[in-house]
Amino acid sequence: MTSSLIHAPLGKESAYPSAYDPTLLFPIEREPNRQTLGTVPSWQGADIWNAYEISWLNNKGKPIVATARFVVPHHSPRLIESKSFKLYLNSFNNERFADEQTVLQRMQKDLSDGCGATVQVEITPMDRQPPGQTLQALDGLNIDGLDVDIDTYTPAPHLLQCVANGPAVEETLVSDLLKSNCPVTGQPDWASVQICYTGRQIDHASLLKYIVSLRSHDEFHEHCVERMYCDISRLCEPASLLVYARYTRRGGLDINPWRASHPAQVSQSRTVRQ
Numbered sequence: 056m057t058s059s060l061i062h063a064p065l066g067k068e069s070a071y072p073s074a075y076d077p078t079l080l081f082p083i084e085r086e087p088n089r090q091t092l093g094t095v096p097s098w099q100g101a102d103i104w105n106a107y108e109i110s111w112l113n114n115k116g117k118p119i120v121a122t123a124r125f126v127v128p129h130h131s132p133r134l135i136e137s138k139s140f141k142l143y144l145n146s147f148n149n150e151r152f153a154d155e156q157t158v159l160q161r162m163q164k165d166l167s168d169g170c171g172a173t174v175q176v177e178i179t180p181m182d183r184q185p186p187g188q189t190l191q192a193l194d195g196l197n198i199d200g201l202d203v204d205i206d207t208y209t210p211a212p213h214l215l216q217c218v219a220n221g222p223a224v225e226e227t228l229v230s231d232l233l234k235s236n237c238p239v240t241g242q243p244d245w246a247s248v249q250i251c252y253t254g255r256q257i258d259h260a261s262l263l264k265y266i267v268s269l270r271s272h273d274e275f276h277e278h279c280v281e282r283m284y285c286d287i288s289r290l291c292e293p294a295s296l297l298v299y300a301r302y303t304r305r306g307g308l309d310i311n312p313w314r315a316s317h318p319a320q321v322s323q324s325r326t327v328r329q
Contacts, residue, residue, distance in 0.1 A: 101127060192231075195229035196228055211265060
């Protein structure tokens with residue numbers, strides 16, 4: 056465990072807070088991990104957190120329940136460790152607030168202070184949830200059905216190959232086989248990943264093998280997406296690239312980081328595992 060995580064609540068027994076407490080948030084510097092990636096290309100992106108266990112009390116002590124979305128910009132110097140985020144959100148449960156806007160402003164200030172950049176916050180009480188929400192797979196050609204031999208389960212960017220003498224293409228590829236491990240607890244993190252690019256055609260089998268090679272890798276969600284982006288960018292040299300992962304919900308939170316060579320819009324629809 057790195058020294059920066061020694062004091063993190065992740066992997067430790069923690070008492071749930073009985074009162075609002077912004078000091079529960081545990082920020083983690085992004086730069087040390089980015090230094091392991093070599094030359095980091097210029098990118099756009101964000102880390103999108105969806106929270107499904109938001110609650111507080113109104114001035115009469117009546118509980119309000121809601122969902123929330125938090126968008127942390129890619130350029131923030133810090134991210135928030137996930138268990139500390141969960142504990143922080145739960146510290147609102149027994150606290151009285153005048154209205155929803157007060158809660159939103161409090162969360163935005165605390166998270167922006169922790170991340171070192173403005174975090175967008177959206178809160179949606181249950182009576183304003185959009186009707187007819189459906190689960191949707193990520194758009195693109197799913198490559199998981201390829202019949203390939205795989206024997207590498209640690210990051211292996213050398214597996215990535217372009218089609219020999221292949222044409223320039225614009226395509227979107229999807230896999231549900233992304234798995235990495237929490238660097239503190241070793242617990243598995245499951246995700247679906249979408250890769251959109253233009254340029255020399257990437258060999259689909261090589262991409263699938265590369266995605267599976269992260270299976271035993273210990274790294275936070277955001278760092279895994281940045282690693283994939285850098286590896287694909289360096290080895291395949293696409294003219295444009297977007298890497299987007301939607302991770303399975305844990306503790307009432309799912310994390311969905313994306314990095315792209317250009318401004319982009321990504322799907323906000325939940326996948327079946329979220």
